Structure formats: C-alpha cells, structure tokens
Amino acid sequence: MALLETSCSGMPGVIKAQGYHCSYCLNEDQRLFYTYFNHQFQKEITYCRVCIMMTWSTTETYYQPVAIPDAPEQLECHLDFALTAQQNYASRLIVEAVESGGRRLLHAVTGAGKTEMILKGIQTARRLGRNVAIVSPRVDVVKEVYLRMAAYFDADIDVLYEGQSLAYSSRFVICTVPQLYRYMHHFGLLIVDEVDAFPLPMDERLMRCVARAAAADGTMIYLTATPPRALRAAFEKHEVITLPARYHERPLPVPxxxxxxxxxxxxxxxxxxxxxxxxxxxxxxxxxxxxxxxxxxxxxxxxxxxxxxxxxxxxDKVEEIxxxxxxxxxxxxxxxxxxxxxxxxxxxxxxxxxxxxxxxxxxxxxxxxxxxxxxxxxxxxxxxxxxxxxxxxxxxxxxxxxxxxxxxx
Structure with missing residues (x-):
C-alpha cells in the first residue's frame, strides 16, 4: 500500500522502452510526450503532457512508493432511517465481497440508494484496516458523495479533484479518477461510481490507473444504473448484483x-x-x-x-436550480x-x-x-x-x- 511521491531516485517518471511510458499516469500515447533540451540537465529530456497539471513526470524525475501502514478504524454510521429489503440485500453481498476479495458490478436503477448500500462495506473495510476509495469520473458526483459520507461518518475523509485537495491520511478517499495516479496498490476497497460516465469507458489508461490503485487482494465495486454491454460481459453472472427498485419502493417512471x-x-x-x-x-x-x-x-x-x-x-447555475x-x-x-x-x-x-x-x-x-x-x-x-x-x-x-x-x- 503506497503513495507515489517525487524522489531523488527510484522509478523514472518517463521510461523509454519501445516508445515512451509515463510511470505516474500510465500514458503510452506517443503524441502526448514532448522532448526538448533542458538547460538544468544540459541534455534533452522528455515529459508527459497528460499529467502535467498534477506533477512533472520526465525522464529525469523519479517517484518512490511511500508505504502507508494499515490502521484499523471503527467507523460509527449515523443513519436515521432503516434500509429497504433491497438495500439490505445489496449491503450484505458487498460486505461478503469486502471480506473475501474480488469484484462486483452493482447494476442499480437510478434512485436505488446506492450510497446507503455501501456504508457497511466501508465500515467493514476500515475495521479490517483496509484503505477505502470512492471514485467517479465526474466532479459533481464526488462533491455530492463527500457531503453524504461526511454526514454519515465521523471520519477524516480526503477529498481530491482538480482545484481541490483536502488531504488527511489517504485511508478514506473520495476523488475523481485522475487523482488515483498518485496511488499504487493502496486501496483494499475501491468503489467506482458511475463507471460508465464519460470519459472512463473510452479511456483504457484511466481504467489501468483504477486497477493499479487497488490492492492485489482487494475488493473492487463498480456502480452504475446503465452498464454498457461490454462492461456486463466482463463480469461473471455471480459477480453482478441487479437492483431493480428505488429506495422509496415506487416504480420507475416510464417515458x-x-x-x-x-x-x-x-x-x-x-x-x-x-x-x-x-x-x-x-x-x-x-x-x-x-x-x-x-x-x-x-x-x-x-x-x-x-x-x-x-x-x-x-x-452556480446548478445551485440556483x-x-x-x-x-x-x-x-x-x-x-x-x-x-x-x-x-x-x-x-x-x-x-x-x-x-x-x-x-x-x-x-x-x-x-x-x-x-x-x-x-x-x-x-x-x-x-x-x-x-x-x-x-x-x-x-x-x-x-x-x-x-x-x-x-x-
């Protein structure tokens, strides 16, 4: 479980081996590297243009994985209502997945109450000392999930997205997907919300970053109301949890x-x-x-x-709405x-x-x-x-x- 930090030695930021490869963001698109003569090093260096807003990953900079020891934590959940039968069903399956490892696709209709379904899974992971991340491709979702988690748990929660960095211990993180660049095999429970939202489905590099951020023996939970066929096909039948009801137990409106x-x-x-x-x-x-x-x-x-x-x-307009x-x-x-x-x-x-x-x-x-x-x-x-x-x-x-x-x- 490690956090990637800049160092004087270790893993080069950009590696040349049958083309350039960025160790930080896993970029392999040769069009997104740039080579120039650097006067500090007195030679040509190559840097990655994908993650330039987050770091300076070059052939002459290095990253060192910094180990973060396990720290079990008893999280108290402040939930002032009872879960529905469906939510309890999903919650139980998620806890089982956290305890045994592996991955699950949670196919839940819009308004099913997915956030409440993952609460016991988060509690279980933290009790076992496993780091937790909830990630989404969209900043709006990250903000909303953080507000709800902060209301449910008395815990230090890291919130990371472009222009925002509220960092504590990297043990309970809510962030956009690109913020996972800095983590390597770190999260024992990694939850990807809105896994089918742009740009995640069409960017293999981001999906590789998600996989790298997860611990080798960890649990990955993918949440979506609209899984593309290719995503569903990637899971075995027993790995898919289908949740067809909303939390208020009324039918979905039919267009x-x-x-x-x-x-x-x-x-x-x-x-x-x-x-x-x-x-x-x-x-x-x-x-x-x-x-x-x-x-x-x-x-x-x-x-x-x-x-x-x-x-x-x-x-501002969304808040006005x-x-x-x-x-x-x-x-x-x-x-x-x-x-x-x-x-x-x-x-x-x-x-x-x-x-x-x-x-x-x-x-x-x-x-x-x-x-x-x-x-x-x-x-x-x-x-x-x-x-x-x-x-x-x-x-x-x-x-x-x-x-x-x-x-x-």
Missing amino acids: RFKYLSVKSILKGRLAARLERRHSGTLLVFFNDIQVMTAAAVTYQSFKPLTVFAADRSRH RAGKHRIVFTTTILERGFTLAGLDVWVVDSGSFTAECLIQMAGRVDRKREYYDGEVIFFHDGVTLSMQRAVKEIQTMNQTAKRRGWIK
Missing part, C-alpha cells in the same frame, strides 16, 4: 413518446405545453448546444435557464447524472439522437425523492429509434423484476 421534430420545436410548438405547466421544475434535454441556444431564444418569454458543460457559471430559482431549464447531458431535485419533469428533444443509456439516466431524474411526485417523462422525436425502444424496455423490465421480488409496492 412516453411524442412525435415532434426539432424543426417544429424551434418554431414554437412547445409553447402550449409550457403554458399549461403550473408546478414543478422542468428539465429539457438537448443533444446540440446550438439547437438549445436557438430554442432558448424561441421560448425566451418563459425565461428558461440554459446550462452546459463549457458554461463557466454552470456550478437546486434552490428552486428556475422553473424551466434547458440543458445538455451535463444534468443527466448526479442531479436530484424534488418535483422534476423531464422532456427530451430529438430523443433518437441519444443512446439508450443516456435516455435511461435522463428519465431517472424524475420522482427520486421520498415524497411522491407524479412527474412526466416525454421523449420528443421525429421517428422512434432502437435506442428509445431499448430504454423503455429496460425501465419496464426493471419495474417487473422489482415487483416480482416484492421490492416495490
């Missing part, structure tokens, strides 16, 4: 299809529907920022708020995950342009809170696609499975 093209929407055909709205907050998802911007102009009399990934004010300051929100997929609010309705523009996984996540924003809200999910389209059909079928199948197991009312 409705409505024929309405982008062209018609930009001509103002949504105005009548918007005028009929008298309560709740509406999220309207777009797959194209230009279309979203044009729609915001078309429907400016309804004062929609727009938010997207490159928006410098997006964090949470505070109930905006009733109509035009958004990209930036709010498809990690966003929960009471009284939400969801409309999806040009639904056929999204994957089934995206559509399931968007639909999953509705009726997440314990208090019931009869929200609507509408997929606007100009022709039903296979991805739309797959999304609805998956939602219906999960509802049927949950009903059969007695996990929804």
Whole structure:
C-alpha cells in the first residue's frame, strides 16, 4: 500500500522502452510526450503532457512508493432511517465481497440508494484496516458523495479533484479518477461510481490507473444504473448484483413518446405545453448546444435557464436550480447524472439522437425523492429509434423484476 511521491531516485517518471511510458499516469500515447533540451540537465529530456497539471513526470524525475501502514478504524454510521429489503440485500453481498476479495458490478436503477448500500462495506473495510476509495469520473458526483459520507461518518475523509485537495491520511478517499495516479496498490476497497460516465469507458489508461490503485487482494465495486454491454460481459453472472427498485419502493417512471421534430420545436410548438405547466421544475434535454441556444431564444418569454458543460457559471447555475430559482431549464447531458431535485419533469428533444443509456439516466431524474411526485417523462422525436425502444424496455423490465421480488409496492 503506497503513495507515489517525487524522489531523488527510484522509478523514472518517463521510461523509454519501445516508445515512451509515463510511470505516474500510465500514458503510452506517443503524441502526448514532448522532448526538448533542458538547460538544468544540459541534455534533452522528455515529459508527459497528460499529467502535467498534477506533477512533472520526465525522464529525469523519479517517484518512490511511500508505504502507508494499515490502521484499523471503527467507523460509527449515523443513519436515521432503516434500509429497504433491497438495500439490505445489496449491503450484505458487498460486505461478503469486502471480506473475501474480488469484484462486483452493482447494476442499480437510478434512485436505488446506492450510497446507503455501501456504508457497511466501508465500515467493514476500515475495521479490517483496509484503505477505502470512492471514485467517479465526474466532479459533481464526488462533491455530492463527500457531503453524504461526511454526514454519515465521523471520519477524516480526503477529498481530491482538480482545484481541490483536502488531504488527511489517504485511508478514506473520495476523488475523481485522475487523482488515483498518485496511488499504487493502496486501496483494499475501491468503489467506482458511475463507471460508465464519460470519459472512463473510452479511456483504457484511466481504467489501468483504477486497477493499479487497488490492492492485489482487494475488493473492487463498480456502480452504475446503465452498464454498457461490454462492461456486463466482463463480469461473471455471480459477480453482478441487479437492483431493480428505488429506495422509496415506487416504480420507475416510464417515458412516453411524442412525435415532434426539432424543426417544429424551434418554431414554437412547445409553447402550449409550457403554458399549461403550473408546478414543478422542468428539465429539457438537448443533444446540440446550438439547437438549445436557438430554442432558448424561441421560448425566451418563459425565461428558461440554459446550462452546459463549457458554461463557466454552470456550478452556480446548478445551485440556483437546486434552490428552486428556475422553473424551466434547458440543458445538455451535463444534468443527466448526479442531479436530484424534488418535483422534476423531464422532456427530451430529438430523443433518437441519444443512446439508450443516456435516455435511461435522463428519465431517472424524475420522482427520486421520498415524497411522491407524479412527474412526466416525454421523449420528443421525429421517428422512434432502437435506442428509445431499448430504454423503455429496460425501465419496464426493471419495474417487473422489482415487483416480482416484492421490492416495490
């Protein structure tokens, strides 16, 4: 169990062997190394451009694994409600996995209460002296998970993401995936939340960093509501835990299809529907920022708020949405995950342009809170696609499975 730190000797930051390889971030893309003459060393050196914002990994810098001894800890969990039958079922299987090692894929519907399911697993790992990490590709998820863990546990929790470093002992860490660069075989329990979220599925280097950060005999738990087929295929049947019910034990909202093209929407055909709205907050998802911007102009009399990934004010805007300051929100997929609010309705523009996984996540924003809200999910389209059909079928199948197991009312 070790933390990588810069040193005068040890493992070179960049190694040349049939091409360059970065020891820190595991980059092997030759286009992302740069060679130049360094006056300090009086020779050419090569550095890695991938992790340059975190460290200075070069052919002339070194890293030394610094051992961190085991430190068992009794964590008291402050949970003021009882887990559901499904949550207890998952919690028991996770504890068994922590005690025996190995890996598990937790396929849980949106709003299943995954955070509460992992609490006993974390307690078990820390009692055994194993270091724990909860990681996600998304900063928004890291922030939310930290707030919930800090409320549940009286413990020193390291929080790491770009621009933020709250570090204690590296024994209980919540961070974005790139922050795992600094760890080597360190975590006895490593939980990857939203494992299918961008950019993790299409970046093998990040997945290698996740694997390197885990202890050889440790436990890895992957959490997602929408596992891609390739991810499911990588697990044996007994390694997959399917959780089809939400914690409030109500069925998932099933989307409705409505024929309405982008062209018609930009001509103002949504105005009548918007005028009929008298309560709740509406999220309207777009797959194209230009279309979203044009729609915001078309429907400016309804004062929609727009938010997207490159928006410098997006964090402030999201907080304003949470505070109930905006009733109509035009958004990209930036709010498809990690966003929960009471009284939400969801409309999806040009639904056929999204994957089934995206559509399931968007639909999953509705009726997440314990208090019931009869929200609507509408997929606007100009022709039903296979991805739309797959999304609805998956939602219906999960509802049927949950009903059969007695996990929804």
